[in-house]
Amino acid sequence: MVPSLGWKARIGLIVLASDHTVEFEWRTLMQAAAEAEGGAESIAVHAARIANDPEITTRSLAAMEARITATADLLLPGAAFDVIAYGCTSAAMLIGPDRVRDLVRAARPGVAVTEPVSAALAAFGSLGVTRVAMLTPYMPEVDECLRTGFEAHGLAIPRMGSFSIPNDNDASRISPDSLFDAGMALAGDPAVEGLFVSCTSIRLAPVIGRLEAALGKPVTSSNMALGWHALRLAGAEASLAGHGRLFEPR
Known part of the structure; x- marks a missing residue:
């Protein structure tokens, strides 16, 4: 065997x-x-x-x-x-x-x-990051739940942005270039130390390296x-x- x-x-x-x-x-x-x-x-x-x-x-x-x-x-x-x-x-x-x-x-x-919640908290803890910009595909009621929850677990979210897409099938179609541009706009803020892109339907893997190089900050996603x-x-x-x-x- x-x-x-x-x-x-x-x-x-x-x-x-x-x-x-x-x-x-x-x-x-x-x-x-x-x-x-x-x-x-x-x-x-x-x-x-x-x-x-x-x-x-x-x-x-x-x-x-x-x-x-x-x-x-x-x-x-x-x-x-x-x-x-x-x-x-x-x-x-x-x-x-x-x-x-x-x-x-x-x-x-x-x-x-x-x-992904426990994973993101562990990831940013490993990276020594406590202030994170968050990018999501969600509508406001879901965004608010996510932001409040992460802050209750000790992760500060000074900047947050969303594509405001209500359907998971459409969230998967957000282009990597759009994610890059939105991530740069949010995490370029000196008030944040890193970027988290939420939702397992989001395709961030192709641009993680490019985002980190441009921002000089760690970037991760729900999937990673x-x-x-x-x-x-x-x-x-x-x-x-x-x-x-x-x-x-x-």
Whole structure:
């Protein structure tokens, strides 16, 4: 018999039914991490989709709470995971990171759990950043929930901007150039030390390096922070080039 796929790290990923992007961006990231950790089969990601309404409202986000445990149970039944990641920033904040963890563990007792809120807080803590510009695709009611929540967890948000897009399918189509321009406008402010781009449907990976070079500040996104945190929780800590300062040695 051959070793199991993911012999270094087996990661479960709960993906929104309406999400176009997180699996795509994680594919490149996790392949690079696997090569750095011992070969292509050393890290494995297994995903399950959670039903959701693509219209991003506080009500539709909260509705996912009742489905998290059942979705976690779909991930390789009977197999053990090192970590399970829930891939929705705004819902994780609305439901609460501790509640998300408990719901996942109801299906997978004792597993390490992350989501983009805890991941972003850990990422900026690792980077030594406490004042962050935040860019989102959301409508005002969701933005306010996110900003209030991060500030309650000790992360200051002096600047915030949004594309005000109500539908997750459209959020995935914001161009990297538009993200670059908006990120520059927000994080160019000397009052902030870094930039966080929220939403797992956002395609920031192509411009993270360009943004960091232009700003001289660290930049990360829901997908990159979530991937970094999942890898670290699973014990995979190799440095990776091309994915932002978060993955570089400190």
